[in-house]
Amino acid sequence: MQLLAHGGAGGDPNDAETRQQQLDSAVEAGADAGADGPEAAVVATVRELESSPRFNAGVGSTVQSDGVVRTDAGLMREDGTAGAACSMPGVEHAVDVARVVAHETPHVLVSGENAIALADAFDVATDRDLWTERTRKCWREIDPPGSDDRREHLRWVREQFGGFDTVGAVAVAGDRLAAATSTGGRWYALAGRVGDVPQVGAGFYATEHTAVSATGAGEAIARFGLSRWVADAIEDGADPAAACERGIEAFEAATGDIAGVIAVDREGRTGEAFNSDSMQTGSSG
Secondary structure, eight states, X not given: OEEEEEEEETOOGGGHHHHHHHHHHHHHHHHXXXXXXXXXXXXXXXXXXHTOTTSSSGGGOOOOTTSOOEEEEEEEETTSOEEEEEEEETOSOHHHHHXXXXXXXXXXXXXXXXXHHHHHHTTOOOOOOOOOHHHHHHHHTOOOOOTTSHHHXXXXXXXXXXXXXXXXXXXXXXXXXXEEEEEOOSBTOOTTOOOSTTSBTTTEEEOSSEEEEEEXXXXXXXXXXXXXXXXXXXXXXXXHHHHHHHHHHHHHHHHOOOEEEEEEXXXXXXXXXXXXXXXXXXXXX
């Protein structure tokens, strides 16, 4: 098995060593789960990262403009099986809910209260405290206007909205591939905002040729379709390293924004590229 994971495009460089250790540990957990195939490997890897307050997913998630922490995730396999879930307060392991959507429903994406109800039905915990010391400190230091004045609230969101972190993993074993991506979104986003992560072809994508996971400015990634762009380049004959580099170049030219992407192909070749200050990755295989 070949497994590659990322910790997001935009992590704190002052915490790089600890983040790398936790990323490597997550990849090790994913590799151990890989006996059950690439999907199990990427889910196990992402679950570990969702449990770390140092990454923007699960317990490390950002807070939205109404003071609520919500999580999103997406998952896809080479055979087209895909699932995603979004806008879930209290859900640490969003990737588990995405997996439930993929295998237990006829849908691709389920959101909000209904995603939480689905998680409950399949024993995914929905009562987790996702606030960390960092998140509480950031929330205390701002003064958002009340949401009763919608226009003023939206003006504040436009001024404060930011951040790029996400976590994700891709894996291949034989002719099977899988990709998974999870996030807490971007800081102070309008309550209910959904970015690229749970959107097929944007935050994640997989085909019989490749698996891809993206991170960065979610709105721009969604408009551009970054993961699908890289997957198409690989299907057209580019190796993953070249496809990722070309994908980031094309993305930056088209959007002027920040992103990172990782990919693996069915031969086990991997690629990664980013135009942010950093994007930490870990691999096994």
